[in-house]
Amino acid sequence: xxxxxxxxxxxxxxxxxxxxxxxxxxxxxxxxxxxxxxxxxxxxxxxxxxxxxxxxxxxxxxxxxxxxxxxxxxxxxxxxxxxxxxxxxxxxxxxxxxxxxxxxxxxxxxxxxxxxxxxxxxxxxxxxxxxxxxxxxxxxxxxxxxxxxxxxxxxxxxxxxxxxxxxxxxxxxxxxxxxxxxxxxxxxxxxxxxxxxxxxxxxxxxxxxxxxxxxxxxxxxxxxxxxxxxxxxxxxxxxxxxxxxxxxxxxxxxxxxx
Amino acid sequence: xxxxxxxxxxxxxxxxxxxxxxxxxxxxxxxxxxxxxxxxxxxxxxxxxxxxxxxxxxxxxxxxxxxxxxxxxxxxxxxxxxxxxxxxxxxxxxxxxxxxxxxxxxxxxxxxxxxxxxxxxxxxxxxxxxxxxxxxxxxxxxxxxxxxxxxxxxxxxxxxxxxxxxxxxxxxxxxxxxxxxxxxxxxxxxxxxxxxxxxxxxxxxxxxxxxxxxxxxxxxxxxxxxxxxxxxxxxxxxxxxxxxxxxxxxxxxxxxxxxxxxxxxxxxxxxxxxxxxxxxxxxxxxxxxxxxxxxxxxxxxxxxxxxxxxxxxxxxxxxxxxxxxxxxxxxxxxxxxxxxxxxxxxxxxxxxxxxxxxxxx
Numbered sequence: 001x002x003x004x005x006x007x008x009x010x011x012x013x014x015x016x017x018x019x020x021x022x023x024x025x026x027x028x029x030x031x032x033x034x035x036x037x038x039x040x041x042x043x044x045x046x047x048x049x050x051x052x053x054x055x056x057x058x059x060x061x062x063x064x065x066x067x068x069x070x071x072x073x074x075x076x077x078x079x080x081x082x083x084x085x086x087x088x089x090x091x092x093x094x095x096x097x098x099x100x101x102x103x104x105x106x107x108x109x110x111x112x113x114x115x116x117x118x119x120x121x122x123x124x125x126x127x128x129x130x131x132x133x134x135x136x137x138x139x140x141x142x143x144x145x146x147x148x149x150x151x152x153x154x155x156x157x158x159x160x161x162x163x164x165x166x167x168x169x170x171x172x173x174x175x176x177x178x179x180x181x182x183x184x185x186x187x188x189x190x191x192x193x194x195x196x197x198x199x200x201x202x203x204x205x206x207x208x209x210x211x212x213x214x215x216x217x218x219x220x221x222x223x224x225x226x227x228x229x230x231x232x233x234x235x236x237x238x239x240x241x242x243x244x245x246x247x248x249x250x251x252x253x254x255x256x257x258x
Numbered sequence: 259x260x261x262x263x264x265x266x267x268x269x270x271x272x273x274x275x276x277x278x279x280x281x282x283x284x285x286x287x288x289x290x291x292x293x294x295x296x297x298x299x300x301x302x303x304x305x306x307x308x309x310x311x312x313x314x315x316x317x318x319x320x321x322x323x324x325x326x327x328x329x330x331x332x333x334x335x336x337x338x339x340x341x342x343x344x345x346x347x348x349x350x351x352x353x354x355x356x357x358x359x360x361x362x363x364x365x366x367x368x369x370x371x372x373x374x375x376x377x378x379x380x381x382x383x384x385x386x387x388x389x390x391x392x393x394x395x396x397x398x399x400x401x402x403x404x405x406x407x408x409x410x411x412x413x414x415x416x417x418x419x420x421x422x423x424x425x426x427x428x429x430x431x432x433x434x435x436x437x438x439x440x441x442x443x444x445x446x447x448x449x450x451x452x453x454x455x456x457x458x459x460x461x462x463x464x465x466x467x468x469x470x471x472x473x474x475x476x477x478x479x480x481x482x483x484x485x486x487x488x489x490x491x492x493x494x495x496x497x498x499x500x501x502x503x504x505x506x507x508x509x510x511x512x513x514x515x516x517x518x519x520x521x522x523x524x525x526x527x528x529x530x531x532x533x534x535x536x537x538x539x540x541x542x543x544x545x546x547x548x549x550x551x552x553x554x555x556x557x558x559x560x561x562x563x564x565x566x567x568x569x570x571x572x573x574x575x576x577x578x579x580x581x582x583x584x585x586x587x588x589x590x591x592x593x594x595x596x597x598x599x600x601x602x603x604x605x606x607x608x609x610x611x612x613x614x615x616x617x618x619x
Contacts, residue, residue, distance in 0.1 A: 051478070077480035089478070091471035094464075102468050105461045106479040112489065114462035119264035121461065164479065 003029050005081075005168055005200055009059035010049055019045045021224035022059065027168075030197035032190070034215035034232070035204045038245060042224040043204045044086055047170055050202075051083040052076040064167070077106070082166025086173050086204070088153045092146035096137055096156055099145050100128040103163035128163065135159045136185050151182040158186055162193075168200040169193060175210065183210075190214060208236070261452060263459040267539055272606040276539060279546050283444060287437045297508075298553050300440055302545050303447040304505045309529045310454045310541035311497035316527075317536030318458050319490050320470035321378055325369065325385035326526055328392045329362045329495040331518040333502025335396065335403055336361065338512030341411040342404075348414050351507075358499050366495035370488030393518050408513020413439070417507070443504045450497050455538050457493060466490055467536075532594050534601025543602045551590060556583040 005027040012020045020042045027033055035043050048054040050061060052073035060069040068076055077083070091099050104124050105111075118125070132138045135155045140148060145156060158174055171190065175183045187210065193199060194214070205211050211218065211232065218235040220228040228235050235241055259266065267273045282289070286299040312326050336358025337351065344350035365388075373384040396403050403409065413435070415421060421435035457463050468476040469483050476483050506512040516522075525548065533544025560580040567575035598605045 053474075053478070072482075073477045074480045074482050077478060083478055085475075085478075089472065089475045091468050091475065093471055094467060098464060098467075102464055102476075103479050105464070106481060110461045111465065111481060112462050112486070114457045114460040114489075114493075116461075117260070117263035117265075117456060117459045118461060118464060119259070119459075124461075160479065 003064055003167055003198070003200065004062070005050070005064075006062040007046075007050065007059065008062070010046070010056055010061065011058035012045060012049055012054060013057045019224050020049060020221075023221070023224075023226045024059075025219060025226060025229065027200045027202065029167075029200050031216045032194050032201040032203060032214055033217045033219060034211040035202060035219055035221060036206070036208075036211060036241075036245075037221035041221040043221055044172055045224075046221065047083065047172055047202070047204065050076075051081050051170060077164065077166075080167035081170070082161040082164045082168060083170045084157045084161040084172060084174060086176065088150070088157055090145040090153060090156060090160075093144055095142055096145055096148065097125075097128060097132065097141035099156055100131055100159050100163050101125065103160040104128045104131070107163060107165045131159050131163050134162065135189065151178040154178055155182070155185060158189060162189070167198075168202065171201070171203045171205075173204055173206065175205070175207065187214065212236070263452075263456040265455060265459045265538075267603075267607075269603075269606040272539065272543075272603060275606075276542060279542060280448075287433075287440055288431055294553070296436070296440055298549060300443050300508045301505075302549050303444050304501050304508070305526075305529065305545040305549060306542045307447040307450040307504075308498055308501040309526055309533065309545050310451050310538050311494040311501070312526050313530050313533075313535060313538055313541050314454055314458065314466075314490055314494045314497075316530055317534075317538075317540075318463065318466045318470060319487055321374065321487060321491075322382040323385045323491070323494075324382060324520075324523060325389040325392075326494070326498055327518055327520070327523045328385075328389040329366065329498035330502040330505070330522070331392070331396065331512075331514075332362045332365070333358045333499030334506040334512035334517035335409070335502075336499075337503045337506045338409040338411055339402060341413070342409045346412040346414050351414065355503060358503060359496055362495045362499035363492045366492045367488060370491040371484070374487040374491065375484050389520075389523075393514065393520075396518055397514055404513070406514060408511055408516070410511045413507065413510055417442075439508060443508055446500065446504055450500060451538065451542065454493075454497065458538060462486065462489070470536075528591060530601075532591065532598075532601060534598075534603030534605075537601065537603040537607075540601045540603040547594075547602070551587055555587055555590075556580045559583055559586065 006025070008024050010020055010023045011018065023046060035046065037043055045054065049056055052071060052075070056069055060067055062068070063079060063081065068079065091102065101118070101124065104127050108124060110124070129138065129141065132141050135158060137152060137155055137159065140152060145153065148156060154174060154177070161169060174186050174190070178186070190201065190203065191214065193201060203214065215232050218230065218232050219226060220235060220241055227240050228238050267276055283299050283303060286295055308330060315321050315323050337354035340350045340354035340357065344353060369384060369388060373381045397405050417435045417439045419434055419436040422432060423435065423438060424433040426432040458466070465476065465481050465486050468481070469486060473483055502517055505517065509516060529544035529548045530540065532547055533540025533542070557580070559578050559582070563575050563578035563580065566578055600608070
């Protein structure tokens with residue numbers, strides 16, 4: 001059985017507000033799915049539900065054949081769900097290298113080793129350094145994470161997820177706020193990950209050119225609901241997307257709205 | 259490097275200061291005659307370990323505990339009650355250790371699992387409540403603990419001052435049971451500090467720092483943080499209880515004022531802050547400065563006051579009168595916290611005074 005990630009009628013309510021409303025969707029390996037929608041559509045909330053930062057009010061999440069709806073965030077990460085956050089979420093006063101080492105040791109299962117100092121775990125240190133080179137942060141390894149530029153912090157955020165070696169990669173606007181010349185590093189990384197057809201990749205992204213160049217499939221969230229799902233060209237051209245993004249209601253919208 | 263677990267002092271002055279302190283402590287029985295010097299040195303050793311264990315909690319995990327003196331007290335009382343009840347023999351010492359340490363660890367485990375799941379303030383409040391309850395319990399169960407009077411006891415023969423191990427005629431000075439006890443305190447404290455240095459520089463220790471920095475993210479990386487915090491709490495409790503055992507052995511007494519009172523808790527907090535949080539080395543510096551000031555500031559001021567009045571200076575003799583020593587101690591602390599917000603160690607490692615870049619090597 002191949003790896004699948006599936007949400008069934010996934011719903012979360014905050015008081016009277018339904019942020020994610022009965023979203024049913026299945027993600028398969030080798031397919032990069034872009035999740036698009038206007039601000040406040042529930043994209044990040046949907047991510048938070050999948051990776052366990054929020055608990056669903058209704059519905060369920062199945063990963064690799066297991067119902068993980070009630071599992072904690074650490075359990076889901078250990079099961080193979082990797083998450084890079086939209087708002088940079090690092091360990092500010094630890095060095096860049098220590099940030100990545102933490103993710104490497106988490107993936108390695110080194111959680112409670114308190115008898116050996118870090119310096120003897122050479123294989124883990126080498127692995128962390130290799131990942132830093134991959135995201136072009138090798139020269140910044142001794143710097144505190146808080147001292148990095150915004151773009152470098154975003155790259156470090158991605159490096160942490162790569163270090164976890166997950167089965168599912170969840171990118172939440174990985175290039176937001178990056179300068180033009182920094183964007184390719186991250187996009188190339190995602191393209192590289194895509195080559196490995198055994199991974200599920202989810203990408204929340206606003207830049208339509210990025211979505212067009214990377215995505216195999218687009219799903220559209222609008223007011224918490226899944227309103228479109230299909231190949232990029234088809235979805236982008238659909239009236240519902242035009243409406244959700246541009247705020248205009250094309251004349252043909254009535255017939256195809258979900 | 260390996261004995262320091264890859265975390266050297268990283269400052270030439272700091273290294274020098276530490277070497278001087280450790281050599282002075284090691285040579286105190288021969289360098290500084292008199293009971294007071296040895297008492298002060300033993301207290302510095304015990305508190306360096308006790309403060310280092312508190313630093314594991316406050317400096318590395320960022321959790322504030324008010325129960326540290328409780329664990330210190332558990333160690334003290336366990337050994338005191340055992341030696342008081344069973345007589346001055348080694349079986350009693352072993353009993354005190356075998357009862358005291360697991361008791362401290364179990365209590366820390368229970369408090370941790372119960373309260374470290376949620377917000378940090380809850381842990382602080384729970385430790386405050388449990389520590390207060392323990393203090394009341396210790397004074398109420400006077401049949402066991404001796405109440406407010408505490409328990410005085412005798413040490414096994416080997417550790418008594420009357421036991422001459424090496425006579426003066428042989429090497430020029432007498433090595434007796436008291437000096438042996440001092441070295442026992444010195445060696446075990448040093449071992450515990452090195453062990454803590456190992457723990458904070460292990461992969462486990464990095465996770466503790468990660469939790470301090472960003473617990474949410476640490477969980478997103480797959481760490482079950484409540485267990486890390488609870489284990490850290492247990493390790494800190496074990497070291498604190500061991501320090502309590504050493505202190506009781508040195509004083510041949512355990513009572514509420516020497517092992518349980520909240521003023522000791524405040525002293526520990528001050529020593530951590532003065533030395534430098536999250537450094538372990540800060541514990542040695544903080545304990546040394548604080549305890550030296552506590553013990554010698556008064557007599558130093560007496561000398562200064564007399565000198566000032568002999569010189570005919572106005573106002574100064576009154577200000578420097580030995581009775582005002584607490585005022586000066588207080589001013590000293592305000593000044594040190596104001597000028598060294600990252601503690602002495604933080605300041606020495608980063609003379610520019612900027613924000614520390616964390617530990618890198």
